[in-house]
Amino acid sequence: MNTSTTPSSAVAAPDTAPLSPGTHTYRLGGLVQRYHVYGSGPVCVAHSGGPGIDWEYMRMPALEEHLTMVYVEPIGTARDSRLPSHPHGYTRERYSSFLETLINRLGVPSVHLLGHSHGAFVTAHHAVHRPRQLAGIVLYEGAPVTGAEHGEEAARMVEAFAAKHADQPGLAGVLAAFGAMSGMSDDAQTEAVAKGVLPSYFADYWGDEERFAAFRDAVRATYISGLDEDGNPDAVDDRVALKGLTVPALVVVGRHDVICGMRWGVELDELIPDSRLLVLENSGHMGHVEEPRLFADAVRDFVLDTSVPQSTRA
Structure with a gap:
């Protein structure tokens, strides 16, 4: 997982540059915001998924060879970054507003923004509402909608996964974890579910279990409800907004993804003007x-191709 030569525990001194290697911390709205810098080259800010999954699973050493990767530690995933309304109130708009402040602090004219899973939903929202500082976005395993339609497609894909792996002894545990999702109410349950469903998040987890088990064991998670402060779902339907997106976009989807799979990757690509689509056939x-x-080569090429500032962007 962490194969970079920079220790993950390295902490940048308070007076160092905002893009110096290591962990950076500042306060915003009474909360602690952290981000972690690795690599060199054009700046790419990475927002992890969940919501509530710890940022470290997003480490991408192959990208750090070419880009300055800025890994956001989303608010709510550490105890000193939790809202007074925790576990509620972590809307896309709030994540986006914290992203805006972080990007401003980096001191560069523009950045690329890469969001994975729920982070892709945040990235799409940010690109629609705050595009000015974005040279491009990577929507990595995202979708244009949530709610019943998304849930039905995920259920269909999980059924197909179960049929494909019916002979695997570990399948029962995966299905039990999916069943426990609706009952999550604390950090321990959320982390157990995240680890429990993880084999279904790989094209062939059991075919290379020794390799992927270490990744699974390292996952950390915080319970975040997905509701706003008033208890309403933070629903997503970006289909109309994405048709007017002004920011260059790369859509990345794994052929075997059960959560934000091919249907959604293709739809995102069709909705967004002049987007690129990368299908990872073995992921x-x-x-x-x-x-x-x-993955790294495609993201690197996209970033380098779209790094010229576009001053006319809204």
Whole structure:
């Protein structure tokens, strides 16, 4: 997982530059915001998924060879970054507003923004509402909608996964974890579910279990409800908004993803003007782990191709 030569525990001194390697911390709205810098080159800010999954699973050493990767530690995932309304109130708009402040602090004219899973939903929202500082976005395993339609498609894909792996002894545990999702109410339950469903997030988890088990064991999660402060779902339907997106976009989807799979990757690509689509044929939901070199090469090329500032962007 962490194969960079920079220790993950390295902490940048308070007076160092905002893009110096290590962990950076500042306060915003009474909360602690952290981000972690690795690599060199054009700046790419990475927002992890969940909501509530710890940022470290997003480490991408193959990208750090070419880009300055800024890994956001989303608010709510550490105790000193939790809202007074925790576990509620972590809307896309709030994540986006914290992203805006972080990007401003980096001191560069523009950045690329890469969001994985729920982070892709945040990235799409940010690109629609705050595009000015974005040179491009990577929607990695995202979708244009949530709610019943998305849930039905995920259920269909999980059924197909179960049929394909019916002979695997570990399948029962995966299905039990999916069944426990609706009952999550604390951090321990959320982490157990995240680890429990993880084999379904790979194209062939059991075919290389020794490799992927270490990744699974390292996952950390915080319970975040997905509701706003008033208890309403933070529903997503970006289909209309994405048709007017002004920011260059790369859509990345794994052929075997059960959560934000091919249907949604293709739809995102069709909705967004002049987007690029990368299909990772041998990946599920974790292409940066399953096919790291192919993933990194495509993201690197996209970033380099779209790094020229576009001053006329709204």
